[in-house]
Structure formats: structure tokens, C-alpha cells
Amino acid sequence: MTLSVDLKNIASFVxxxxxxxxxxxxxxxxxxxxxxxxxxxxxxxxxxxPSNIDPxxxxxxxxxxxxIISDSQVLIVVGIGGSYLGARAVIEFIKSPNYNxxxxxxxxxxxxxxNLSGEYINEIIVLLGDRDFSVxxxxxxxxxxxxxxxxxxxxxxxxxxxxxxxxAKRIFTTTxxxxxxxxxxxxxxxxxxxxxxxxxxxxxxxxxxVGLLPIACAGIDIDRLILGANxxxxxxxxxxxxxxxxxxxxxxxxxxxxxxxxxxxxxxxxSFRFMAEWWKQLYGESExxxxxxxxxxSVELTADLHSMGQYIQDGExxxxxxxxxxxxxxxxxxxxxxxxxxxxxxxxxxxxxxYINKQASRGTVLAHVDGGVPNIIINIDKADEYNLGYLIYxxxxxxxxxxxxxxxxxxxxxxxxxxxxxxxxxxxxxxYENEKAKLEERLKQ
Amino acid sequence: MTLSVDLKNIASFVxxxxxxxxxxxxxxxxxxxxxxxxxxxxxxxxxxxPSNIDPxxxxxxxxxxxxIISDSQVLIVVGIGGSYLGARAVIEFIKSPNYNxxxxxxxxxxxxxxNLSGEYINEIIVLLGDRDFSVxxxxxxxxxxxxxxxxxxxxxxxxxxxxxxxxAKRIFTTTxxxxxxxxxxxxxxxxxxxxxxxxxxxxxxxxxxVGLLPIACAGIDIDRLILGANxxxxxxxxxxxxxxxxxxxxxxxxxxxxxxxxxxxxxxxxSFRFMAEWWKQLYGESExxxxxxxxxxSVELTADLHSMGQYIQDGExxxxxxxxxxxxxxxxxxxxxxxxxxxxxxxxxxxxxxYINKQASRGTVLAHVDGGVPNIIINIDKADEYNLGYLIYxxxxxxxxxxxxxxxxxxxxxxxxxxxxxxxxxxxxxxYENEKAKLEERLKQ
Numbered sequence: 001m002t003l004s005v006d007l008k009n010i011a012s013f014v015x016x017x018x019x020x021x022x023x024x025x026x027x028x029x030x031x032x033x034x035x036x037x038x039x040x041x042x043x044x045x046x047x048x049x050p051s052n053i054d055p056x057x058x059x060x061x062x063x064x065x066x067x068i069i070s071d072s073q074v075l076i077v078v079g080i081g082g083s084y085l086g087a088r089a090v091i092e093f094i095k096s097p098n099y100n101x102x103x104x105x106x107x108x109x110x111x112x113x114x115n116l117s118g119e120y121i122n123e124i125i126v127l128l129g130d131r132d133f134s135v136x137x138x139x140x141x142x143x144x145x146x147x148x149x150x151x152x153x154x155x156x157x158x159x160x161x162x163x164x165x166x167x168a169k170r171i172f173t174t175t176x177x178x179x180x181x182x183x184x185x186x187x188x189x190x191x192x193x194x195x196x197x198x199x200x201x202x203x204x205x206x207x208x209x210v211g212l213l214p215i216a217c218a219g220i221d222i223d224r225l226i227l228g229a230n231x232x233x234x235x236x237x238x239x240x241x242x243x244x245x246x247x248x249x250x251x252x253x254x255x256x257x258x259x260x261x262x263x264x265x266x267x268x269x270x271s272f273r274f275m276a277e278w279w280k281q282l283y284g285e286s287e288x289x290x291x292x293x294x295x296x297x298s299v300e301l302t303a304d305l306h307s308m309g310q311y312i313q314d315g316e317x318x319x320x321x322x323x324x325x326x327x328x329x330x331x332x333x334x335x336x337x338x339x340x341x342x343x344x345x346x347x348x349x350x351x352x353x354x355y356i357n358k359q360a361s362r363g364t365v366l367a368h369v370d371g372g373v374p375n376i377i378i379n380i381d382k383a384d385e386y387n388l389g390y391l392i393y394x395x396x397x398x399x400x401x402x403x404x405x406x407x408x409x410x411x412x413x414x415x416x417x418x419x420x421x422x423x424x425x426x427x428x429x430x431x432y433e434n435e436k437a438k439l440e441e442r443l444k445q
Numbered sequence: 446m447t448l449s450v451d452l453k454n455i456a457s458f459v460x461x462x463x464x465x466x467x468x469x470x471x472x473x474x475x476x477x478x479x480x481x482x483x484x485x486x487x488x489x490x491x492x493x494x495p496s497n498i499d500p501x502x503x504x505x506x507x508x509x510x511x512x513i514i515s516d517s518q519v520l521i522v523v524g525i526g527g528s529y530l531g532a533r534a535v536i537e538f539i540k541s542p543n544y545n546x547x548x549x550x551x552x553x554x555x556x557x558x559x560n561l562s563g564e565y566i567n568e569i570i571v572l573l574g575d576r577d578f579s580v581x582x583x584x585x586x587x588x589x590x591x592x593x594x595x596x597x598x599x600x601x602x603x604x605x606x607x608x609x610x611x612x613a614k615r616i617f618t619t620t621x622x623x624x625x626x627x628x629x630x631x632x633x634x635x636x637x638x639x640x641x642x643x644x645x646x647x648x649x650x651x652x653x654x655v656g657l658l659p660i661a662c663a664g665i666d667i668d669r670l671i672l673g674a675n676x677x678x679x680x681x682x683x684x685x686x687x688x689x690x691x692x693x694x695x696x697x698x699x700x701x702x703x704x705x706x707x708x709x710x711x712x713x714x715x716s717f718r719f720m721a722e723w724w725k726q727l728y729g730e731s732e733x734x735x736x737x738x739x740x741x742x743s744v745e746l747t748a749d750l751h752s753m754g755q756y757i758q759d760g761e762x763x764x765x766x767x768x769x770x771x772x773x774x775x776x777x778x779x780x781x782x783x784x785x786x787x788x789x790x791x792x793x794x795x796x797x798x799x800y801i802n803k804q805a806s807r808g809t810v811l812a813h814v815d816g817g818v819p820n821i822i823i824n825i826d827k828a829d830e831y832n833l834g835y836l837i838y839x840x841x842x843x844x845x846x847x848x849x850x851x852x853x854x855x856x857x858x859x860x861x862x863x864x865x866x867x868x869x870x871x872x873x874x875x876x877y878e879n880e881k882a883k884l885e886e887r888l889k890q
Contacts, residue, residue, distance in 0.1 A: 080747075080751045081752055096568055100546055101545055102568075102571075114747075114751075115714075115745070115802075116713065116799075116805055117713065117714050117774075117798065117799075117802060118774055118776055118797065118799055118802075119774060119775050119776050119828075120715050120716070121778055121798070122776045122778055123543060123547075127547070142788055143790070145790070148788040149790065151788075152781045152783055152788070152790070156781050181787045181788050181789065185787045262706075262707070262740060268560070269564065269565070271565070277752070281749075281752035284752060284753045284755060285752060285754075288757075288760030289755065289756075289759040289760065291760070292760065293760040295707060295760065296756075297742050302525075302559075302591060303526075303560050305864050306525045306526025306527070307729060308725055308726070308729045308730075308741075310730040310733050311729040311730065311732075311733025311734075311738060312733075313861070314734040314859070315732070315737065316706055316733075316736065316737060316738055317736055318740070335598075336598060336601050338597055342626045342627075342630045343587055343588050343593040343627075344588050345588070345590070345593050347873060348872065351872075352563065353563035354561075354563055356590070356594070356872060357560075357561035357562060357563075359868055359871035359872045360561055360868045362871055363864055363868035363869075363871050364864040364868070367864040368864075413755045414755075414759070415754065415757075415759035416754050416755055418812035418815070419754065419758075419808055419809040419812045420808075422807075422812050423804055423805045425808065426804040426808050427792070429792050430792060442811060445453070
């Protein structure tokens with residue numbers, strides 16, 4: 001199998017019996033999920049998404065990416081939450097966090113609409129300069145505050161630069177199939193429009209046009225990404241601890257029951273940083289409800305062994321780690337020999353960095369286990385599109401199963417509304433007048 | 446005062462009485478710290494560092510920065526943990542996370558030696574290309590594996606490009622005053638060398654040449670940074686809840702006693718991301734020991750309100766938030782009016798983004814408090830050198846006090862050795878033969 005899960009390093013914390021017992025709950029969760037009988041069952045379209053992608057839609061995505069690559073030096077992607085994290089994570093992991101700095105035949109890609117910082121947007125406008133650009137705006141409704149503001153700004157820039165008619169050919173919307181403000185605008189102006197399926201929530205949407213269009217614009221092979229997910233879908237069905245998905249779900253829930261409240265996702269490749277951010281949304285938003293859920297955190301190793309490493313080794317014993325271990329490196333680099341050997345490192349002369357990285361990883365797992373931190377290891381072959389597609393589906397499926405095992409609806413996010421309601425009231429949005437007065441009163445105290 | 450701490454939003458979780466009671470412990474911690482009577486008292490040089498910086502050393506730092514700016518298009522900074530986080534955090538916060546992408550009169554800056562990824566280093570070599578460059582290598586000992594390997598590589602590239610003699614003028618070491626492999630090499634080769642004071646640990650070193658040289662190379666005003674820290678040092682001495690440092694320390698320790706195990710540092714400016722990473726090292730490494738300590742985490746807002754926001758609002762009630770609130774924005778941007786108003790945002794037409802950002806922040810605090818999450822708010826005037834220097838000293842002082850209040854030595858990091866020992870053994874470092882056999886046996890099981 002492309003991916004494996006190693007539970008050896010939780011053995012001193014969770015017994016085989018406990019794992020088997022937890023598997024009964026995972027089995028029930030699997031029935032709930034696949035039977036479509038659980039809460040949130042109108043949002044399980046991601047489950048067979050990899051085999052359900054409409055070939056016409058996919059070829060429109062590729063055609064749009066081809067056009068953008070050919071006529072744009074910059075792509076501005078407008079979106080927040082699931083409408084940017086997946087694309088950014090995949091681009092950074094496959095191409096590099098330094099993607100924009102690299103010489104390449106594909107456009108620079110900037111993500112906007114994911115904050116309310118004027119400073120941030122002003123800087124992107126400067127970085128854009130007078131280069132040719134296109135905009136991909138991603139929003140189910142078209143009315144979410146952050147992306148809607150950013151879209152007003154960059155749509156304005158496009159129309160000023162190219163005129164309304166040509167600008168319309170440079171705006172690509174990814175939105176609802178039929179309804180909503182953005183769909184309405186796209187229809188009125190003739191923007192090319194891609195569909196966010198009704199039964200796929202934001203955090204599960206990276207393999208829909210939400211993620212696929214920006215990812216394709218970075219020159220990433222989306223067919224391979226989908227193939228990996230598709231094979232994962234086929235291979236990860238058995239309900240058994242031999243299925244890495246079930247192993248991961250059973251392990252993390254067993255650990256949570258033992259008051260391991262925090263899961264730290266770690267990788268020894270710095271390019272994984274935003275994959276961890278994507279994972280945090282997936283798990284935090286799916287499980288963090290009803291006063292429950294594992295708190296998702298992340299570290300970048302070995303860097304953070306010289307930072308959070310101390311806490312992991314010796315702090316509150318309320319955490320466990322999940323390591324994404326990439327078995328084969330994409331490139332080779334060897335430690336140069338130095339006859340003077342002033343740093344004492346000649347025992348590593350000519351050693352491959354990846355070999356040293358792996359020993360650091362192996363040694364760290366043992367050290368952390370000795371310190372009281374259970375470690376789950378997820379192995380993938382290499383950092384490429386196929387393996388990443390596989391890993392994405394693995395994490396999605398595990399998340400759905402894990403949420404049902406925990407006893408929550410893994411597919412809603414009711415808590416996200418609370419801040420929005422207050423923000424609208426404080427901003428004086430029509431209809432929120434009473435609420436505004438109450439909040440201002442509280443803020444005065 | 447430049448900085449204030451607002452505890453209004455913890456009032457429903459911690460009573461005034463409890464805060465006052467905690468202040469007694471903070472008072473004792475303050476005596477221990479300032480009296481130099483606590484564990485780790487040989488590492489409290491940061492306490493009066495801002496007024497103790499040797500003017501000659503400082504002018505050498507500026508002169509070196511001037512030379513690097515004049516003859517280098519790229520600066521390679523080699524360091525791990527405290528030897529890179531502070532500089533990277535300050536450069537991203539003051540200049541931008543996109544610093545390297547910007548047109549500027551100062552060199553691109555790449556941080557290496559903070560991981561063991563060959564892929565990562567190979568990419569930096571490509572990005573460096575044939576541009577003129579210099580290297581600043583930062584290591585107390587000169588033998589830490591990650592930076593020592595990276596230094597071998599980039600020193601080799603420099604010597605190949607310029608010859609050994611000219612390369613020596615492009616290598617700047619920041620290391621021990623007298624001893625260690627790197628100091629020995631610097632003396633032998635005639636590298637310009639800066640001093641890491643003996644009584645300042647890595648995570649407290651950003652205002653020593655460790656941080657100051659790379660920061661100055663980015664064109665940041667280090668005098669203003671130091672002035673801010675110096676004024677913080679003067680103003681943050683009173684032992685009272687009116688002192689924001691004491692307020693922060695008392696509040697977070699009182700919350701921890703109530704099983705709020707996780708502190709999430711949040712900011713509404715994306716440029717703060719690496720300041721949060723710096724803060725995580727400072728607090729995680731200082732407090733995470735003896736099975737104790739608050740787990741430091743971070744989010745970027747409003748982005749992560751559409752990610753971790755759900756968990757914060759509704760998940761396990763074991764966390765609190767600390768918001769760094771920047772009162773005045775550095776630049777202005779207004780929401781464009783759109784006569785069609787398809788997104789329904791015209792109630793915000795011509796509103797400043799920072800105003801909207803602030804209402805999001807105010808609304809979120811209330812929503813999270815209602816959800817059971819205490820919020821501490823730290824206000825600073827703006828994102829500039831002076832305020833940042835002030836904030837850095839604030840966090841350092843609070844960390845030292847907090848560690849003693851918790852009952853740990855805030856200035857050591859014994860847990861960092863555990864992984865190193867295992868790694869050396871697995872790598873076959875001479876002297877670790879017995880350990881290696883034992884570890885390999887465990888790994889086989």
C-alpha cells in the first residue's frame with residue numbers, strides 16, 4: 001500500500017485490547033459514515049469524490065489553468081478557510097514554500113481574502129505591480145466578508161487595467177452550481193465558473209475545483225493527485241486495524257480517552273508546514289465541538305526540536321505526536337568532507353542529508369516515547385502528487401470516521417457563526433441594530 | 446505606557462481575589478529573578494541587556510550590515526532555534542513575510558541550518574544562483590549538527606566562488622566570546638566575529654548580535670528596536686497588577702491553575718506569524734518541563750476563524766487566548782463602493798479595512814468569552830521597531846517571571862538533549878557505540 005501507519009510507539013500507552021475495543025467503535029462509525037445515516041450526512045460527497053469528478057468540469061479546469069498560465073504572470077486567489085488552505089498546502093508541499101521566488105513558467109500565486117489586514121492587501125498590490133494577472137475567486141455564497149472585500153478590490157484593479165470586457169475573461173469563479181451572489185454575478189458578467197459541489201464542505205474541498213484550479217496553475221499534475229486519492233478510496237475500505245485509516249482513528253481516539261488532549265502533527269520536511277495548517281482546519285473544525293475534540297497543533301522538525309522540543313519532551317503529559325514520514329527524498333545532498341574537522345562532524349562526511357534526517361527522526365521518536373509522549377507514524381513513499389493525493393484522502397476519511405467515533409457531527413461548523421454575528425453587529429450591518437447596542441454596552445464595561 | 450494588558454475578558458473565569466493572590470507569587474518570583482537567587486541565575490543577562498549593549502559591538506554590527514548590504518544580494522543566515530527565530534520573526538513583522546519578494550536595496554535573506562532537509566538546502570542554492578552573497582553563521586558551540594552541516598555547504602560555495610581569502614571577508618560568525626569550534630575557526634581564518642553573551646540563552650538572544658546583525662541587514666532600525674526594549678526595561682519594573690507584565694503573568698498562571706492548559710497567541714496581522722513562533726520557543730522551552738507548563742499554540746486571524754475558530758469556540762474547554770492587538774495600522778485601505786452591491790457589503794463602502802479588522806477582533810473576543818475561552822489582550826501602538834522592541838522585552842520578562850511562578854527553572858532546556866543523544870548514537874558518532882546497539886535493538890522490535 002502507498003501509505004502505512006505504525007503504532008509501535010503507542011504500545012506502552014495503549015494496549016492491544018484497548019485498540020481492539022476502540023475498533024468496535026470505529027466499525028460502528030464506519031457504518032454510520034458509509035451508510036449515510038449520521039448527522040451531517042448531506043456533506044459526505046468527498047467520500048467518493050475522487051471517482052466522481054465530472055470529466056468535463058476537470059477539462060474546463062485544465063483549460064482555464066492553461067489560459068491563466070499563458071496570459072498571466074500572477075494569479076490572485078481569493079478565498080478563506082477551506083477555500084485557500086488546501087491549494088496553498090498542496091502548492092507549498094509539491095512546489096515549495098518559496099514557489100513565488102522560483103524561476104518558472106507558471107504564474108506567481110498570491111492568496112488574498114483570508115484576512116482583514118489592509119497592510120497585507122496593499123503589499124500584494126505592490127508585488128503585483130503592472131504584471132498581467134487573473135483572479136480566481138472562491139466562495140460558496142459570495143458574501144463572506146473577507147473574500148468579498150478582496151474581490152471588490154482586485155476585480156476593480158482588473159477592470160481598470162483591461163476594461164470590463166477583457167477583465168471578465170480573467171475572472172474565474174468557483175462557487176455554487178446555481179445560487180448565491182457570486183454565481184449570479186458570474187452569470188451576469190459571463191465569468192467562467194466552476195462548481196463547489198453541494199455535498200462537500202469547505203475543509204473537504206481541495207480535490208474539487210476549489211483546490212484544483214489554483215493547484216493546476218502552479219504546474220502541478222492534478223491527474224496524479226486525483227489518482228492518488230482515487231486509489232486511497234479503493235484501498236482504504238477494509239474495516240480492520242490493518243487498514244491504516246482505522247489504525248490511525250482507533251489510536252488517536254484511544255489516546256484522547258487517556259487525556260491526551262493535544263495532537264502534534266510533525267514532519268521533517270519544512271515544505272509540509274501548510275499541509276499541517278490544512279490538517280488543523282480539517283480536524284479542528286470537524287471535531288472541536290460540544291466541548292470535545294483533540295486540539296490539533298503542529299511543529300516543523302528538526303527546527304522545532306530546538307523550540308517546542310523541550311515542551312514535548314518534558315512538559316504536561318497531555319499530548320501525543322503524529323509524524324508524517326516521507327520515506328524517499330526528492331533530491332540528494334551530501335555532507336562535504338572537511339579535513340580540518342573543526343566542527344567534529346567528519347563521522348558524517350559524505351553522508352546523505354536524508355539519512356541524517358531519518359536518524360534524527362528515529363532517535364526523536366524514541367526520546368519522546370521515553371518522555372511519555374505516544375507517537376503515531378504515518379509513512380508515505382515520497383513528496384509527489386500521487387502520494388499527496390493519497391495522504392489527503394487518508395486524512396479526510398480518518399477525520400470523518402474519527403468524528404463519528406468521538407460522537408460529534410464531523411461535517412458542520414456551528415461555532416464559526418458566533419464571531420461573524422458579533423462582527424456584523426459591531427459593523428452596523430442592517431438588521432443587527434439591537435445586537436449592536438448590546439455588544440457596545442458590554443465592550444464599554 | 447507603550448503597551449497595555451487588558452484582563453477584562455478573563456473576569457468571568459478568574460476573580461480579582463484570585464488574581465491578587467497570584468500576585469503574591471509573582472512578587473516572590475520577581476524577587477527571585479531580580480535578586481538572581483533562582484535556578485538558572487547564570488542566564489539572566491537579558492534582564493538588563495537593552496542598557497548593556499557594548500557600543501563598540503553595536504557599531505561593529507552596523508558596519509558589518511553596511512558592508513553586507515553594499516556587496517551582497519543575498520545573506521545566508523545559518524542557525525537553529527534561538528539562532529534564527531528572533532531574526533526571522535522581526536524581519537517578517539517589520540518588513541513582511543514577503544520580504545524576499547519585495548524590490549529593495551537590501552539583500553534577500555535565507556535561513557538555513559534549521560533543518561536536515563537536503564531538498565530545502567538544494568533549493569536555497571538554486572535561489573541563490575550566481576548572486577553575490579555573504580554568510581552569517583550563528584552558533585554558541587559551532588558543533589550543533591544542523592547549522593554545522595549547512596555552514597560546511599555554504600562556506601564551501603563561498604570559497605569556490607571568491608577564493609578562501611575573499612570568502613573570509615564574507616563570513617560573519619556570531620558565537621562564544623572565547624571558546625568553541627566556531628570561535629576557533631573565526632580566529633584562525635580572520636572572520637569578523639560577534640559575541641553571544643555567556644549569560645543570555647538562545648531564546649532570549651534576539652537583541653544580541655544573534656538577532657541584530659541579520660535584522661540590520663534587512664534595513665531595520667536596530668537602534669529603535671533597542672530603545673523600545675530599553676524603555677520597556679525601565680517602565681516594566683513595578684511589582685503590581687498595574688504593570689502589564691505582572692498582569693499577564695498573574696493571569697496566565699491563574700488560568701493554568703484552572704486547567705487552561707493551552708495558550709493560543711493570536712494576531713490580526715498575518716505578518717505576526719513568526720513572532721508567534723518566536724514566542725512559542727520562548728515560552729515552551731522556558732516552562733515546558735518537570736511535567737508542567739502551558740502548551741503554547743498560535744493562530745493567524747481572521748484566517749483561522751475559518752479553521753481553528755470552530756475548536757476555539759466549541760471544543761475542549763482547556764484553553765485561553767492571548768491577543769496581540771495593534772492599535773494603529775501602518776497603511777490605509779478602504780472598501781471600494783459597488784453600486785450593484787451584489788455581495789451586500791455596501792454598508793461597508795469606504796470603510797477602512799483596519800476598522801473592520803478591529804470590529805472582527807472585538808466581536809471575536811466576546812464570542813469566545815461566551816464560548817468559555819478567557820481572553821487576554823495585549824495592546825501595542827503600531828507595528829514598528831520601537832513597539833516591537835518593547836513587546837519583545839515584555840514577553841521575555843513575563844516569561845522569566847512566569848517560569849519562576851510556575852516553579853521551574855525558566856532558563857535551561859534539558860529536554861533538548863534527549864533527541865540529540867539518540868540521533869548521535871544512531872548516526873554512529875564515536876563514543877556512542879553501546880547506545881547505538883541498544884537503540885537499534887529497540888527499533889527492530
